[in-house]
Amino acid sequence: MKVTLVVFSGDMDKVMAAFNIAIGAASMGIEATMFFTFWGINVLKRPNPPSKAKGFIRSMLSMMSPASAHKLPLSRLNMLGMGPLMMKKLMKQYKMPDVPEMISLAKNGGVKLIACTTTMELMGVSKDQLIDEVDKLAGVATYLSKASEANINLFV
Amino acid sequence: MKVTLVVFSGDMDKVMAAFNIAIGAASMGIEATMFFTFWGINVLKRPNPPSKAKGFIRSMLSMMSPASAHKLPLSRLNMLGMGPLMMKKLMKQYKMPDVPEMISLAKNGGVKLIACTTTMELMGVSKDQLIDEVDKLAGVATYLSKASEANINLFV
Protein backbone atom coordinates (compact mmCIF):
# COMPACT_ATOMS: atom_id res chain seq x y z
CA MET A 1 0.00 0.00 0.00
CA LYS A 2 1.32 3.43 -0.97
CA VAL A 3 0.02 6.98 -1.05
CA THR A 4 0.81 9.82 -3.47
CA LEU A 5 -0.44 13.38 -3.23
CA VAL A 6 -0.24 16.03 -5.95
CA VAL A 7 -0.14 19.27 -3.99
CA PHE A 8 -1.32 21.75 -6.63
CA SER A 9 -2.79 24.21 -4.15
CA GLY A 10 -0.70 26.63 -2.13
CA ASP A 11 -3.54 27.34 0.32
CA MET A 12 -2.63 26.69 3.96
CA ASP A 13 -5.80 24.72 4.72
CA LYS A 14 -5.45 22.39 1.72
CA VAL A 15 -1.71 21.96 2.26
CA MET A 16 -2.40 21.04 5.91
CA ALA A 17 -4.96 18.44 4.80
CA ALA A 18 -2.40 16.93 2.40
CA PHE A 19 0.29 16.76 5.12
CA ASN A 20 -2.20 15.25 7.60
CA ILE A 21 -2.82 12.39 5.18
CA ALA A 22 0.88 11.93 4.37
CA ILE A 23 1.97 12.05 8.03
CA GLY A 24 -0.89 9.73 9.00
CA ALA A 25 0.20 7.29 6.31
CA ALA A 26 3.84 7.44 7.41
CA SER A 27 2.85 6.74 11.03
CA MET A 28 1.03 3.62 9.81
CA GLY A 29 4.10 2.46 7.90
CA ILE A 30 2.64 3.39 4.50
CA GLU A 31 5.05 4.95 1.99
CA ALA A 32 3.87 8.46 1.07
CA THR A 33 5.12 10.77 -1.68
CA MET A 34 4.08 14.40 -2.16
CA PHE A 35 4.50 16.17 -5.52
CA PHE A 36 4.42 19.94 -5.20
CA THR A 37 3.29 21.60 -8.41
CA PHE A 38 2.01 25.03 -9.46
CA TRP A 39 0.98 27.11 -6.39
CA GLY A 40 2.06 24.18 -4.22
CA ILE A 41 5.68 25.00 -5.01
CA ASN A 42 5.38 27.95 -2.59
CA VAL A 43 5.26 25.46 0.29
CA LEU A 44 8.81 24.39 -0.53
CA LYS A 45 10.34 27.87 -0.78
CA ARG A 46 12.93 29.05 1.71
CA PRO A 47 11.80 31.97 3.87
CA ASN A 48 14.74 34.03 2.57
CA PRO A 49 15.67 32.77 -0.88
CA PRO A 50 19.17 33.66 -2.13
CA SER A 51 18.11 34.69 -5.63
CA LYS A 52 15.18 36.27 -7.42
CA ALA A 53 13.07 35.23 -10.41
CA LYS A 54 14.14 36.83 -13.68
CA GLY A 55 11.90 38.60 -16.16
CA PHE A 56 9.01 41.00 -15.57
CA ILE A 57 6.12 38.52 -15.39
CA ARG A 58 8.03 36.02 -13.24
CA SER A 59 9.07 38.84 -10.89
CA MET A 60 5.44 39.92 -10.55
CA LEU A 61 4.32 36.30 -9.97
CA SER A 62 7.06 35.90 -7.38
CA MET A 63 6.12 39.16 -5.69
CA MET A 64 2.47 38.16 -5.44
CA SER A 65 3.17 34.60 -4.26
CA PRO A 66 3.61 33.58 -0.63
CA ALA A 67 7.29 33.68 0.28
CA SER A 68 7.34 30.29 2.05
CA ALA A 69 5.38 27.72 4.08
CA HIS A 70 5.18 30.36 6.84
CA LYS A 71 3.01 32.67 4.75
CA LEU A 72 0.38 30.61 2.93
CA PRO A 73 -3.14 32.04 2.39
CA LEU A 74 -6.43 30.25 3.17
CA SER A 75 -8.69 28.93 0.38
CA ARG A 76 -11.66 30.55 2.18
CA LEU A 77 -12.01 33.44 4.63
CA ASN A 78 -8.49 34.64 3.82
CA MET A 79 -9.54 38.21 4.63
CA LEU A 80 -6.25 39.84 3.55
CA GLY A 81 -4.24 37.52 5.75
CA MET A 82 -6.39 37.78 8.89
CA GLY A 83 -7.84 34.29 8.30
CA PRO A 84 -4.47 32.49 8.26
CA LEU A 85 -3.35 34.37 11.40
CA MET A 86 -6.50 33.34 13.23
CA MET A 87 -6.20 29.75 11.99
CA LYS A 88 -2.57 29.59 13.16
CA LYS A 89 -3.57 30.92 16.56
CA LEU A 90 -6.34 28.32 16.84
CA MET A 91 -3.93 25.56 15.83
CA LYS A 92 -1.37 26.68 18.39
CA GLN A 93 -4.07 26.82 21.08
CA TYR A 94 -5.05 23.21 20.30
CA LYS A 95 -1.44 22.06 19.98
CA MET A 96 -1.71 21.33 16.27
CA PRO A 97 1.42 21.65 14.13
CA ASP A 98 1.60 24.42 11.50
CA VAL A 99 2.84 23.80 7.94
CA PRO A 100 6.60 24.25 8.66
CA GLU A 101 6.25 21.84 11.59
CA MET A 102 4.31 19.42 9.39
CA ILE A 103 7.18 19.45 6.88
CA SER A 104 9.53 18.29 9.69
CA LEU A 105 7.07 15.64 10.91
CA ALA A 106 6.62 14.36 7.35
CA LYS A 107 10.38 14.18 6.75
CA ASN A 108 10.96 12.40 10.06
CA GLY A 109 8.30 9.87 9.08
CA GLY A 110 10.00 9.23 5.76
CA VAL A 111 7.55 11.08 3.49
CA LYS A 112 9.19 12.01 0.19
CA LEU A 113 8.86 15.64 -0.98
CA ILE A 114 9.23 16.19 -4.73
CA ALA A 115 9.27 19.57 -6.47
CA CYS A 116 7.78 19.76 -9.99
CA THR A 117 10.43 20.81 -12.51
CA THR A 118 7.90 22.18 -15.04
CA THR A 119 6.50 24.52 -12.38
CA MET A 120 10.01 25.63 -11.36
CA GLU A 121 10.83 26.46 -14.97
CA LEU A 122 7.53 28.29 -15.55
CA MET A 123 7.65 30.28 -12.30
CA GLY A 124 11.40 30.89 -12.43
CA VAL A 125 12.11 29.06 -9.17
CA SER A 126 15.65 27.65 -8.86
CA LYS A 127 16.87 24.75 -6.72
CA ASP A 128 18.67 27.05 -4.26
CA GLN A 129 15.39 28.81 -3.50
CA LEU A 130 13.90 25.58 -2.15
CA ILE A 131 14.21 24.22 1.40
CA ASP A 132 16.73 21.43 2.12
CA GLU A 133 13.89 19.02 2.94
CA VAL A 134 13.13 18.58 -0.78
CA ASP A 135 14.14 15.05 -1.80
CA LYS A 136 14.04 15.40 -5.54
CA LEU A 137 13.18 17.60 -8.50
CA ALA A 138 11.11 15.67 -11.05
CA GLY A 139 8.42 15.82 -13.72
CA VAL A 140 5.14 14.15 -14.53
CA ALA A 141 6.76 10.84 -15.61
CA THR A 142 8.20 10.35 -12.12
CA TYR A 143 4.82 11.19 -10.60
CA LEU A 144 3.00 8.70 -12.81
CA SER A 145 5.42 5.87 -12.10
CA LYS A 146 5.10 6.48 -8.34
CA ALA A 147 1.30 6.76 -8.55
CA SER A 148 1.04 3.57 -10.58
CA GLU A 149 2.45 1.66 -7.59
CA ALA A 150 0.02 3.30 -5.16
CA ASN A 151 -3.72 2.90 -4.75
CA ILE A 152 -4.36 6.09 -2.78
CA ASN A 153 -3.61 8.88 -5.25
CA LEU A 154 -5.03 12.30 -4.43
CA PHE A 155 -4.96 15.70 -6.13
CA VAL A 156 -5.11 18.51 -3.59
CA MET B 1 -14.51 -2.27 -5.84
CA LYS B 2 -14.94 0.58 -3.37
CA VAL B 3 -15.01 4.38 -3.44
CA THR B 4 -13.84 6.90 -0.85
CA LEU B 5 -14.20 10.66 -1.05
CA VAL B 6 -12.47 13.21 1.16
CA VAL B 7 -14.88 16.15 1.15
CA PHE B 8 -12.55 18.99 2.13
CA SER B 9 -14.56 21.67 0.36
CA GLY B 10 -17.74 23.17 1.74
CA ASP B 11 -18.74 24.66 -1.62
CA MET B 12 -22.17 23.57 -2.85
CA ASP B 13 -21.01 22.73 -6.36
CA LYS B 14 -18.09 20.57 -5.22
CA VAL B 15 -20.15 18.90 -2.51
CA MET B 16 -22.82 18.08 -5.11
CA ALA B 17 -20.19 16.54 -7.38
CA ALA B 18 -18.95 14.39 -4.50
CA PHE B 19 -22.47 13.20 -3.65
CA ASN B 20 -23.21 12.48 -7.32
CA ILE B 21 -20.25 10.11 -7.42
CA ALA B 22 -21.11 8.48 -4.07
CA ILE B 23 -24.80 8.06 -4.94
CA GLY B 24 -23.89 6.78 -8.42
CA ALA B 25 -21.54 4.25 -6.84
CA ALA B 26 -24.18 3.13 -4.31
CA SER B 27 -26.72 2.62 -7.10
CA MET B 28 -24.22 0.33 -8.87
CA GLY B 29 -23.69 -1.69 -5.68
CA ILE B 30 -20.29 -0.15 -4.97
CA GLU B 31 -19.50 0.63 -1.32
CA ALA B 32 -18.89 4.36 -0.90
CA THR B 33 -17.52 6.27 2.09
CA MET B 34 -17.37 10.05 2.45
CA PHE B 35 -15.01 11.74 4.92
CA PHE B 36 -16.01 15.31 5.71
CA THR B 37 -13.05 17.40 6.79
CA PHE B 38 -12.27 21.11 7.17
CA TRP B 39 -14.89 23.26 5.35
CA GLY B 40 -16.68 20.04 4.39
CA ILE B 41 -17.79 19.65 8.02
CA ASN B 42 -20.36 22.41 7.36
CA VAL B 43 -22.28 19.95 5.18
CA LEU B 44 -22.97 17.81 8.24
CA LYS B 45 -24.13 20.61 10.55
CA ARG B 46 -27.72 20.72 11.80
CA PRO B 47 -29.70 23.74 10.59
CA ASN B 48 -30.30 24.75 14.23
CA PRO B 49 -27.47 23.42 16.37
CA PRO B 50 -28.14 23.16 20.12
CA SER B 51 -24.83 24.66 21.23
CA LYS B 52 -22.28 27.19 20.08
CA ALA B 53 -18.52 27.10 19.50
CA LYS B 54 -16.51 28.42 22.43
CA GLY B 55 -13.71 30.96 22.26
CA PHE B 56 -13.38 34.15 20.19
CA ILE B 57 -11.73 32.72 17.05
CA ARG B 58 -13.96 29.65 16.91
CA SER B 59 -17.02 31.85 17.36
CA MET B 60 -15.90 34.04 14.46
CA LEU B 61 -15.17 30.98 12.30
CA SER B 62 -18.58 29.57 13.19
CA MET B 63 -20.28 32.87 12.44
CA MET B 64 -18.66 33.13 9.03
CA SER B 65 -19.27 29.48 8.09
CA PRO B 66 -22.44 28.21 6.41
CA ALA B 67 -24.92 27.05 9.02
CA SER B 68 -25.76 23.72 7.31
CA ALA B 69 -26.12 21.86 4.00
CA HIS B 70 -28.96 24.28 3.18
CA LYS B 71 -26.65 27.28 3.02
CA LEU B 72 -23.46 26.30 1.21
CA PRO B 73 -21.71 28.85 -1.05
CA LEU B 74 -20.54 28.22 -4.65
CA SER B 75 -16.82 27.86 -5.52
CA ARG B 76 -17.38 30.29 -8.42
CA LEU B 77 -19.95 33.01 -9.13
CA ASN B 78 -21.04 33.01 -5.50
CA MET B 79 -22.05 36.69 -5.78
CA LEU B 80 -22.91 37.17 -2.10
CA GLY B 81 -25.25 34.21 -2.15
CA MET B 82 -27.08 35.01 -5.42
CA GLY B 83 -25.19 32.24 -7.26
CA PRO B 84 -26.30 29.42 -4.93
CA LEU B 85 -29.91 30.67 -5.04
CA MET B 86 -29.87 30.65 -8.85
CA MET B 87 -28.20 27.25 -8.93
CA LYS B 88 -30.80 25.81 -6.55
CA LYS B 89 -33.60 27.25 -8.70
CA LEU B 90 -32.07 25.70 -11.82
CA MET B 91 -31.69 22.36 -10.07
CA LYS B 92 -35.32 22.43 -8.90
CA GLN B 93 -36.48 23.31 -12.41
CA TYR B 94 -34.62 20.28 -13.81
CA LYS B 95 -35.72 18.01 -10.94
CA MET B 96 -32.22 17.61 -9.55
CA PRO B 97 -31.82 16.99 -5.82
CA ASP B 98 -30.18 19.65 -3.64
CA VAL B 99 -27.53 18.83 -1.02
CA PRO B 100 -29.94 17.98 1.85
CA GLU B 101 -31.85 15.66 -0.53
CA MET B 102 -28.55 14.16 -1.70
CA ILE B 103 -27.66 13.34 1.91
CA SER B 104 -30.92 11.34 2.16
CA LEU B 105 -30.34 9.60 -1.17
CA ALA B 106 -26.79 8.72 -0.14
CA LYS B 107 -27.90 7.33 3.22
CA ASN B 108 -30.69 5.30 1.59
CA GLY B 109 -28.12 3.86 -0.80
CA GLY B 110 -25.87 2.83 2.07
CA VAL B 111 -23.19 5.51 1.65
CA LYS B 112 -21.24 5.98 4.89
CA LEU B 113 -20.82 9.56 6.16
CA ILE B 114 -17.84 10.16 8.46
CA ALA B 115 -17.02 13.43 10.25
CA CYS B 116 -13.34 14.25 10.81
CA THR B 117 -12.55 14.49 14.51
CA THR B 118 -9.48 16.73 14.02
CA THR B 119 -11.66 19.26 12.19
CA MET B 120 -14.34 19.09 14.87
CA GLU B 121 -11.75 19.79 17.56
CA LEU B 122 -10.12 22.63 15.60
CA MET B 123 -13.40 24.31 14.65
CA GLY B 124 -15.10 23.62 17.97
CA VAL B 125 -17.89 21.52 16.48
CA SER B 126 -19.46 19.01 18.87
CA LYS B 127 -21.28 15.77 18.06
CA ASP B 128 -24.70 17.21 18.96
CA GLN B 129 -24.25 19.93 16.33
CA LEU B 130 -24.09 17.31 13.57
CA ILE B 131 -27.03 15.75 11.74
CA ASP B 132 -28.23 12.27 12.69
CA GLU B 133 -27.17 10.90 9.31
CA VAL B 134 -23.50 10.92 10.38
CA ASP B 135 -22.36 7.30 10.79
CA LYS B 136 -19.13 7.85 12.64
CA LEU B 137 -16.61 10.34 13.97
CA ALA B 138 -13.07 9.34 12.99
CA GLY B 139 -9.59 10.51 12.10
CA VAL B 140 -7.05 10.06 9.33
CA ALA B 141 -6.16 6.47 10.32
CA THR B 142 -9.75 5.35 9.67
CA TYR B 143 -9.71 7.20 6.35
CA LEU B 144 -6.47 5.55 5.27
CA SER B 145 -7.60 2.06 6.17
CA LYS B 146 -10.85 2.57 4.22
CA ALA B 147 -9.00 4.10 1.24
CA SER B 148 -6.49 1.28 1.19
CA GLU B 149 -9.33 -1.14 0.36
CA ALA B 150 -10.68 1.10 -2.41
CA ASN B 151 -9.27 1.95 -5.82
CA ILE B 152 -11.35 5.06 -6.46
CA ASN B 153 -10.11 7.56 -3.87
CA LEU B 154 -10.87 11.22 -4.55
CA PHE B 155 -10.10 14.49 -2.72
CA VAL B 156 -12.84 17.04 -3.38
Next chain:
Amino acid sequence: MKVTLVVFSGDMDKVMAAFNIAIGAASMGIEATMFFTFWGINVLKRPNPPSKAKGFIRSMLSMMSPASAHKLPLSRLNMLGMGPLMMKKLMKQYKMPDVPEMISLAKNGGVKLIACTTTMELMGVSKDQLIDEVDKLAGVATYLSKASEANINLFV
Protein backbone atom coordinates in the same frame (compact mmCIF):
# COMPACT_ATOMS: atom_id res chain seq x y z
CA MET C 1 -2.43 0.73 -15.61
CA LYS C 2 -4.96 3.44 -16.42
CA VAL C 3 -5.63 7.03 -15.44
CA THR C 4 -8.92 8.91 -15.06
CA LEU C 5 -9.36 12.58 -14.26
CA VAL C 6 -12.58 14.29 -13.22
CA VAL C 7 -12.09 17.86 -14.44
CA PHE C 8 -14.56 19.72 -12.22
CA SER C 9 -12.65 23.00 -12.28
CA GLY C 10 -12.73 25.40 -15.20
CA ASP C 11 -9.66 27.29 -13.97
CA MET C 12 -6.82 27.48 -16.49
CA ASP C 13 -4.12 26.46 -14.04
CA LYS C 14 -5.99 23.40 -12.75
CA VAL C 15 -7.07 22.38 -16.26
CA MET C 16 -3.44 22.62 -17.41
CA ALA C 17 -2.34 20.40 -14.52
CA ALA C 18 -4.98 17.83 -15.49
CA PHE C 19 -3.88 17.84 -19.14
CA ASN C 20 -0.22 17.58 -18.13
CA ILE C 21 -0.99 14.36 -16.27
CA ALA C 22 -3.18 12.96 -19.07
CA ILE C 23 -0.67 13.84 -21.82
CA GLY C 24 2.19 12.48 -19.70
CA ALA C 25 0.28 9.25 -19.20
CA ALA C 26 -0.50 8.95 -22.93
CA SER C 27 3.17 9.46 -23.81
CA MET C 28 4.03 6.55 -21.48
CA GLY C 29 1.45 4.32 -23.14
CA ILE C 30 -1.02 4.61 -20.26
CA GLU C 31 -4.70 4.91 -21.18
CA ALA C 32 -6.10 8.21 -19.88
CA THR C 33 -9.71 9.39 -19.74
CA MET C 34 -10.85 12.89 -18.77
CA PHE C 35 -14.41 13.59 -17.57
CA PHE C 36 -15.36 17.25 -17.82
CA THR C 37 -18.06 18.17 -15.36
CA PHE C 38 -19.50 21.38 -13.88
CA TRP C 39 -17.17 24.36 -14.59
CA GLY C 40 -14.88 21.97 -16.48
CA ILE C 41 -17.46 21.80 -19.28
CA ASN C 42 -16.29 25.29 -20.33
CA VAL C 43 -13.01 23.73 -21.52
CA LEU C 44 -14.94 21.79 -24.16
CA LYS C 45 -17.00 24.69 -25.52
CA ARG C 46 -16.49 25.94 -29.08
CA PRO C 47 -15.15 29.50 -29.29
CA ASN C 48 -18.26 30.49 -31.30
CA PRO C 49 -21.13 28.20 -30.36
CA PRO C 50 -24.04 28.00 -32.83
CA SER C 51 -26.79 28.24 -30.22
CA LYS C 52 -27.48 29.81 -26.86
CA ALA C 53 -28.67 28.50 -23.52
CA LYS C 54 -32.40 28.92 -22.93
CA GLY C 55 -34.03 30.39 -19.86
CA PHE C 56 -33.02 33.37 -17.74
CA ILE C 57 -30.76 31.64 -15.19
CA ARG C 58 -29.01 29.49 -17.79
CA SER C 59 -28.45 32.57 -19.98
CA MET C 60 -26.89 34.41 -17.04
CA LEU C 61 -24.71 31.38 -16.18
CA SER C 62 -23.67 31.13 -19.82
CA MET C 63 -22.93 34.87 -19.98
CA MET C 64 -20.73 34.72 -16.88
CA SER C 65 -18.90 31.54 -17.90
CA PRO C 66 -15.75 31.48 -20.03
CA ALA C 67 -16.66 31.08 -23.69
CA SER C 68 -14.09 28.33 -24.43
CA ALA C 69 -10.68 26.86 -23.60
CA HIS C 70 -9.18 30.12 -24.90
CA LYS C 71 -10.70 32.18 -22.11
CA LEU C 72 -10.35 30.29 -18.83
CA PRO C 73 -9.69 32.20 -15.57
CA LEU C 74 -6.97 31.38 -13.01
CA SER C 75 -7.79 29.86 -9.61
CA ARG C 76 -5.51 32.45 -7.98
CA LEU C 77 -4.28 35.89 -9.03
CA ASN C 78 -6.94 36.10 -11.74
CA MET C 79 -6.98 39.90 -11.42
CA LEU C 80 -9.92 40.48 -13.81
CA GLY C 81 -8.24 38.48 -16.56
CA MET C 82 -4.73 40.00 -16.23
CA GLY C 83 -3.42 36.84 -14.51
CA PRO C 84 -4.38 34.45 -17.32
CA LEU C 85 -2.90 36.83 -19.92
CA MET C 86 0.40 36.98 -18.02
CA MET C 87 0.41 33.22 -17.51
CA LYS C 88 -0.19 32.63 -21.23
CA LYS C 89 2.64 35.01 -22.11
CA LEU C 90 4.98 33.21 -19.71
CA MET C 91 3.97 29.85 -21.17
CA LYS C 92 4.58 31.08 -24.72
CA GLN C 93 7.97 32.45 -23.71
CA TYR C 94 8.95 29.05 -22.28
CA LYS C 95 7.44 27.14 -25.22
CA MET C 96 4.72 25.52 -23.13
CA PRO C 97 1.43 24.63 -24.80
CA ASP C 98 -1.74 26.49 -23.80
CA VAL C 99 -5.05 24.70 -23.10
CA PRO C 100 -6.30 24.55 -26.75
CA GLU C 101 -2.90 23.13 -27.78
CA MET C 102 -3.05 20.68 -24.87
CA ILE C 103 -6.43 19.44 -26.14
CA SER C 104 -4.77 18.62 -29.50
CA LEU C 105 -1.79 16.95 -27.83
CA ALA C 106 -4.10 14.90 -25.64
CA LYS C 107 -6.24 13.80 -28.59
CA ASN C 108 -3.16 12.88 -30.64
CA GLY C 109 -1.95 10.78 -27.72
CA GLY C 110 -5.24 8.93 -27.55
CA VAL C 111 -6.62 10.59 -24.40
CA LYS C 112 -10.43 10.23 -24.26
CA LEU C 113 -12.43 13.40 -23.57
CA ILE C 114 -15.89 12.86 -22.07
CA ALA C 115 -18.49 15.58 -21.41
CA CYS C 116 -20.78 15.11 -18.41
CA THR C 117 -24.42 14.89 -19.51
CA THR C 118 -25.83 16.00 -16.13
CA THR C 119 -23.77 19.20 -16.34
CA MET C 120 -24.87 19.80 -19.94
CA GLU C 121 -28.52 19.45 -18.93
CA LEU C 122 -28.12 21.70 -15.86
CA MET C 123 -26.16 24.41 -17.65
CA GLY C 124 -28.14 24.18 -20.88
CA VAL C 125 -25.15 23.20 -23.02
CA SER C 126 -26.02 21.24 -26.18
CA LYS C 127 -23.82 18.84 -28.14
CA ASP C 128 -23.36 21.29 -31.03
CA GLN C 129 -21.84 23.84 -28.64
CA LEU C 130 -18.98 21.44 -27.84
CA ILE C 131 -15.74 21.04 -29.79
CA ASP C 132 -15.33 18.10 -32.19
CA GLU C 133 -12.58 16.62 -30.02
CA VAL C 134 -15.17 15.37 -27.50
CA ASP C 135 -15.30 11.56 -27.73
CA LYS C 136 -18.46 10.92 -25.81
CA LEU C 137 -21.27 12.35 -23.71
CA ALA C 138 -21.80 10.30 -20.57
CA GLY C 139 -22.84 10.27 -16.92
CA VAL C 140 -21.48 9.15 -13.59
CA ALA C 141 -22.01 5.42 -14.30
CA THR C 142 -19.59 5.59 -17.25
CA TYR C 143 -17.09 7.49 -15.09
CA LEU C 144 -17.29 4.90 -12.32
CA SER C 145 -16.86 1.93 -14.63
CA LYS C 146 -13.79 3.59 -16.22
CA ALA C 147 -12.36 4.55 -12.83
CA SER C 148 -12.87 1.06 -11.47
CA GLU C 149 -10.37 -0.23 -14.07
CA ALA C 150 -7.81 2.46 -13.22
CA ASN C 151 -5.64 2.95 -10.14
CA ILE C 152 -4.78 6.61 -10.72
CA ASN C 153 -8.10 8.44 -10.29
CA LEU C 154 -7.91 12.15 -9.61
CA PHE C 155 -10.50 14.90 -9.00
CA VAL C 156 -9.24 18.24 -10.26
